[in-house]
Amino acid sequence: MRKPRTAFAFTVLFFVLLYLPVAVVVLFSFNSQKSLTVYEGFSLRWYEAFFADEALIESLGMSLRVSLVAMVGSLVLGVALALGLVRARGKLGLYAGFIMLVPLITPEIVTGVASLLLFKGLGIPLSTMTVMIAEITFSISYVTVILRSRVAALNREVEEAAIDLGATRWQALLLVTLPALLPSILASGVLIFALVFDDFVLAFFTTGVTPQPLSVRIYSAIRFGIQPTINAVGTLMLLGSIALIGLALLIPRFFGRRGGLSILSGE
Amino acid sequence: MIRLSNLSKSFGEMHAVRSLDLDIEAGQFFSLLGPSGCGKTTTLRMIGGFEKPSAGVILLGGKDVTYEPPNKRDVNTVFQSYALFDHLSVWDNVAFGLRRKGVAKAEITQRVGATLEMVQLGELGTRKPRTLSGGQRQRVALARALVNRPRVLLLDEPLAALDLKLRRQMQIELKQIQREVGITFIFVTHDQDEALTMSDRVAVMNNGVVEQCGTPEDVYERPATRFVASFMGTSNLMPGVYADGAVTLDGGLTVNVGQRSFADGTAVSLSVRPEKIWLSDFEDGMTRVRGTVRETVYSGPTTTYLIDLVPGVRVAVLEQNTARSRNEDRWAGGETVDLGWRTADCLVLS
Amino acid sequence: MRKRVSLWSWLLLPGTVWMSIFFITSLLLVTALSFGTTDDLGTPHFGNSLSNWAEVFAPVYRTVILRSLGYAFITAVLCLLIAYPVAYAIARHGGRWKNALIAAIVVPFFANYLVRMYGWAVVLSDEGPLLGLARKLGAPDDWRILHTGFGVIAGLVYGFVVFMILPLYAAMERMDSAVIEAGRDLYGGPLRTFLFVTVPATRQGALAGLVLVFLPAMGDFVSAQFLGGPDQIMIGNLIQSKFFDGQNWPLGSALTMLLMIVLLIAMAGYLRRARKDEQEAWQ
Ligand SMILES: Nc1ncnc2c1ncn2[C@@H]1O[C@H](COP(=O)(O)OP(=O)(O)OP(=O)(O)O)[C@@H](O)[C@H]1O
Ligand SMILES: [Mg+2]
Numbered sequence: 001m002r003k004p005r006t007a008f009a010f011t012v013l014f015f016v017l018l019y020l021p022v023a024v025v026v027l028f029s030f031n032s033q034k035s036l037t038v039y040e041g042f043s044l045r046w047y048e049a050f051f052a053d054e055a056l057i058e059s060l061g062m063s064l065r066v067s068l069v070a071m072v073g074s075l076v077l078g079v080a081l082a083l084g085l086v087r088a089r090g091k092l093g094l095y096a097g098f099i100m101l102v103p104l105i106t107p108e109i110v111t112g113v114a115s116l117l118l119f120k121g122l123g124i125p126l127s128t129m130t131v132m133i134a135e136i137t138f139s140i141s142y143v144t145v146i147l148r149s150r151v152a153a154l155n156r157e158v159e160e161a162a163i164d165l166g167a168t169r170w171q172a173l174l175l176v177t178l179p180a181l182l183p184s185i186l187a188s189g190v191l192i193f194a195l196v197f198d199d200f201v202l203a204f205f206t207t208g209v210t211p212q213p214l215s216v217r218i219y220s221a222i223r224f225g226i227q228p229t230i231n232a233v234g235t236l237m238l239l240g241s242i243a244l245i246g247l248a249l250l251i252p253r254f255f256g257r258r259g260g261l262s263i264l265s266g267e
Numbered sequence: 268m269i270r271l272s273n274l275s276k277s278f279g280e281m282h283a284v285r286s287l288d289l290d291i292e293a294g295q296f297f298s299l300l301g302p303s304g305c306g307k308t309t310t311l312r313m314i315g316g317f318e319k320p321s322a323g324v325i326l327l328g329g330k331d332v333t334y335e336p337p338n339k340r341d342v343n344t345v346f347q348s349y350a351l352f353d354h355l356s357v358w359d360n361v362a363f364g365l366r367r368k369g370v371a372k373a374e375i376t377q378r379v380g381a382t383l384e385m386v387q388l389g390e391l392g393t394r395k396p397r398t399l400s401g402g403q404r405q406r407v408a409l410a411r412a413l414v415n416r417p418r419v420l421l422l423d424e425p426l427a428a429l430d431l432k433l434r435r436q437m438q439i440e441l442k443q444i445q446r447e448v449g450i451t452f453i454f455v456t457h458d459q460d461e462a463l464t465m466s467d468r469v470a471v472m473n474n475g476v477v478e479q480c481g482t483p484e485d486v487y488e489r490p491a492t493r494f495v496a497s498f499m500g501t502s503n504l505m506p507g508v509y510a511d512g513a514v515t516l517d518g519g520l521t522v523n524v525g526q527r528s529f530a531d532g533t534a535v536s537l538s539v540r541p542e543k544i545w546l547s548d549f550e551d552g553m554t555r556v557r558g559t560v561r562e563t564v565y566s567g568p569t570t571t572y573l574i575d576l577v578p579g580v581r582v583a584v585l586e587q588n589t590a591r592s593r594n595e596d597r598w599a600g601g602e603t604v605d606l607g608w609r610t611a612d613c614l615v616l617s
Numbered sequence: 618m619r620k621r622v623s624l625w626s627w628l629l630l631p632g633t634v635w636m637s638i639f640f641i642t643s644l645l646l647v648t649a650l651s652f653g654t655t656d657d658l659g660t661p662h663f664g665n666s667l668s669n670w671a672e673v674f675a676p677v678y679r680t681v682i683l684r685s686l687g688y689a690f691i692t693a694v695l696c697l698l699i700a701y702p703v704a705y706a707i708a709r710h711g712g713r714w715k716n717a718l719i720a721a722i723v724v725p726f727f728a729n730y731l732v733r734m735y736g737w738a739v740v741l742s743d744e745g746p747l748l749g750l751a752r753k754l755g756a757p758d759d760w761r762i763l764h765t766g767f768g769v770i771a772g773l774v775y776g777f778v779v780f781m782i783l784p785l786y787a788a789m790e791r792m793d794s795a796v797i798e799a800g801r802d803l804y805g806g807p808l809r810t811f812l813f814v815t816v817p818a819t820r821q822g823a824l825a826g827l828v829l830v831f832l833p834a835m836g837d838f839v840s841a842q843f844l845g846g847p848d849q850i851m852i853g854n855l856i857q858s859k860f861f862d863g864q865n866w867p868l869g870s871a872l873t874m875l876l877m878i879v880l881l882i883a884m885a886g887y888l889r890r891a892r893k894d895e896q897e898a899w900q
Contacts, residue, residue: 004705007710011703011706014703015722017740018725019725021740022725022728022733024739025739028739037742037745076631077635080628080631080632081632081633083625084627084628085629087625088625088628093626093629095633096632099637099640099641100636103636106644107832107835107853108833109838109853109856109857109873109876110644110647110877111640111643113647113856113873114647114873117646117647117866118639118646136635140632155348157346157348158350160346160350161344161346161411162352163336164315164337164344164412165338165363165364165411165415167363167367175363179354179355182354194727200729200839205860215730222731222843223842226735234728241724245723245724255354
């Protein structure tokens, strides 16, 4: 087949532009001066500045905690939902299927506003916990969408075999079905962790004043004049994300299955 | 041992199984045989407890288990897909049932080991199912069910996924194991050879009904219906009309079949199995007809001739290629031959 | 078997209750407050006034809403134009590097959105590499990207183009290469083959991509904030300012609902289109 030169050249240009902003951030995180346009020489001072900044470290801690809780919470609720959605019949299933679709077409800013109003309306003061609740709500749909197809692809006979061998339904679920789903569950968990850690909009609407999640701090920093520390933070977060994505891709291989990108593209 | 009476199952408008009656004795190797979609799996799933019958009763050792869940029945299943637990080792797969029943550790070790030996998987206990071959996976599925010593073992086309050679080998093994353990086997297959070679009794199903239930010889030699006759191998069904101990075939030929319990003028089908037709060395009293060889199909130990008796009436004839038969004795296309069969080998089916 | 049904329903229950409280109820709350009022202190109260909805359609806001629609629409179309050649080059000529290349597109997407936008702002800035290069090539000195509509759209495209590439790539992967070869025979040149074979065959992926880009672009406020100026604000910026700076929550709620309604209409249009496509595919 003849190669379409124009498409190739265009693709190369695309990749250059795609990586240029990221490269700029990474490069200038090692700049010895404050400038964002002139590279003056290698230095780790912005990393030192980041690790010396207690408020930023506190934010980092909060983001990690929020991501972890959101991951666990949305996995517990989302896995149960995915199983129920595929297998339950009746009105509840229809209703659940419907409300799982709405978040997918709701922009984050709407979810953010709605969560803010709800917490205010219920008289819950904004805090780390409100961020956690909002992030769980936002993540459940992702988990459910990813896992739903995996549940549907399960061989029902395996579960029936467990029951046939004397297991109760719950035992079959715990001993056979969940282990079969484990690779997908772990992979989507890692994905959720990365998404929540990076999430800004929801966190922005639902966080209290202190501590604030890292992404909200980055937002304020960028908004009120650029500090090169943000370059260092951004670089570290990028590394973390790459590591997590790599992990998500590799998890199926640990279980002797074909890994793949399908989990990223989802539906 | 097992009694199914008036058992029915409908999926909406679809009647998968219709008022089935079957009696299966303890220790039997019992086969459910029939074409795809005839309701074999559905019947088996009702016995296993995975499907609730629309009507009817299932008695297991005299006890009504119709609505008991699968884990409360003394029945185990070998699934068509094997349904192995991929995250557990072969050993843990086999031990699964015993652990659920709270059997003592020492006994589990002993029974799992012995069962794995029996299915010749003694070495592979630590392997994961994914790393096994099809035949080995099949054995794991068998061991996993057998180790529980159920009163009845249900097998849904357990050999369907294996290649022909392995399949023949497993047929023999499975039969041996069944004799050894003495458990009642209910075996689903759509392969008539398999059913004939392995079973003590065979139930031939079609469209959700049992057309005939009997020994392999019964269903092969004395099929009760046209469907059974045609499903159990080549049967040379020839439509015609019965009158006074003879059948007049549609092509005009009249064949003596002896007195049967049909009214004169009944439309029937005459059937003679290919291996029951002689081409030489005829006996006295045989029905004799003349035909033209149309096709000769050589297949190793046997040769099949397709012979036209009269235009439109074609039969297959099977001859053994024994040590005494010679190449040049075979008939060729276009030759005229004499055919003969014993009246007793004629089947007349309505 | 009644027991089995209840097990699965039990599993549905916690997640459904959670989503009902924290998602559905909160959306209803937004709807309710959009009919509310504020008192002199700026504290919101529920009510049944239509004044917020009237205000939403006042010229000031209408401009912003129309601009947001325009930006999101242009963004979606640009993403489509960018994604087609890229997805095509990777899917059809990527060979064994296919997966690696797609991963390379996804990785920056997982860098923090703010940091990416901010890096993009640096690249597009007046002293940045892009304009520097353009000036060397003879562009006038007063060319700007930042603080223009083009800058905001560039930000939205950069933020969401991956949502277009993935479904398009998936659609092209599914295409039978024999179909393309047959197209070659029928139509001759690669461009014609692309237009008459590849594009129609990947229409569903393109449609899905348009929606996946349009939805977040319409609700975005970071791009307009980092890359635009006061004349480029989008509906997201309005909402944000009503909740944080202006403290007019009822008006903010009305704007939020309006955004939601626009997107629901877009979504309904997409679903109708997709269903029609599906029906045609069956015939
Ligand atoms: N859950 C179900 N819902 C609807 N129809 C079903 C269901 N299960 C089986 N059937 C229908 O019932 C009929 C009998 O199915 P069954 O699986 O028992 O056939 P089978 O004899 O096992 O066939 P095969 O040899 O192909 O496995 C089929 O027509 C099938 O489509
Ligand atoms: Mg079957």
